[in-house]
Amino acid sequence: MTQSSAVRDITESEIETYRQDGVVCLRGLFSSDWVAVLRDAAERSMQAPGELHAELAEDRKESGRFFHDTFIWTRDDTCRDFVFNSPAGAAAARIMQSTKVNIFFDQWLIKEPGTTTRTPWHHDMTYWPIDGDQISTLWLALDPVTKNTGAVEYVKGSHNWRQKFRPASFSGSNQYKEALPDVPDIDAMRDELEFVRFDLEPGDCTLHHGLTVHGSPGNQSASHRRRAHVSRWAGDDVIFHPRDGLQEMPPLPDLAGGDPIDSDLWPRIVG
Known part of the structure; x- marks a missing residue:
């Protein structure tokens, strides 16, 4: 499936919300066709995971299934089509006000019913060998998402x-x-911080900055899944920045610290 146009345009108000809040909800940006093919791709990955997958509930000896897999686009044709031909890259470029974007990686974050494992408070950038201001994550809902099912x-x-x-x-x-x-301790600071959480329908997404602190509860539902396709995007100012003890990744490109990240692993999608 190839469909490059978004269901709707991104507004100036949404760009400003991202600039101020570090996160914006983009409702109805992806068609039901994209949701359907990504659901199928998620099932394929869960049945035959890649080398970089993790079973996070199992790792923590908690109930349910919290499935995580990364760089899916490098081995699944549907996810490759999504990375190169869906509205995701153009949406990230417009929201970040970047003239180009590279895909950094994509992944599944799937919490099955009855999963107690929470996603800890964190921000994204320091897990990765990159640095810059124009780094964002697009979190696309493939199921209805509520606080009960693990909304971020x-x-x-x-x-x-x-x-x-x-x-x-x-x-x-x-x-x-x-x-x-x-x-x-973010939970201990609730009286002094401001929080936002979005109920999402399939095809809705959020886009958040690489330094925006976020987390999520487990999936407390007994019957409703929480499947998300997550894509990470890098804009004009992003450079290669090696770090110690990184999130596990494929072999990294032959880049020096401070280089632009354009490479086979992190191809330019827009611009």
Whole structure:
């Protein structure tokens, strides 16, 4: 399936919301056709995961299934088509006000019914060997998403703290070695911070900045799934920035620190 146009245009108000809050909800951006083919691709991945997949509930010895897999586009034709031909890249470029975007990677974040595993408070950038301001994550709902099924909660404006935090492990490991402060106790700061959470329908998505702090509960529903296709995007100012103890990735390109990231692993999609 190839369909490059979005269901609707992105508004100036949505661009401004992202700039101020570090996250914006883009409702109805993807067609039901994209949702349908991505659901099929998710099932294929869950039945035959890639080398970089993880079973995060199992790793933490918790109930349910929290399935995680990355760089899906490199081995699944549907996800490759999505990366190169869906509205995702153009939406990220417009929201970030970037003249070009590279796909950094895509992934599944799937919480099956009865999954108790929460996604810890974190921000994205320090898990990865890149740096810059124009880094964003597009979180596309493939099922209706509510607080009960594990909707993501964001700390509004936290990207403007300009503070990088040590990555919080999703699996309970201690692999991240960069000398950074831990994410503060966000739940203990609820009286002094502002939060936003979105109920989503299939085809809705959020786009959040690489420094926006966010997390989510488990899926408390006994019957409703929470499947999301997540794509990570890098704009004009993004450079290669090696770090210690990174999220597991394929072999990295032969780049020097400070280089633009254009490469076979991180191809330019827009611009």
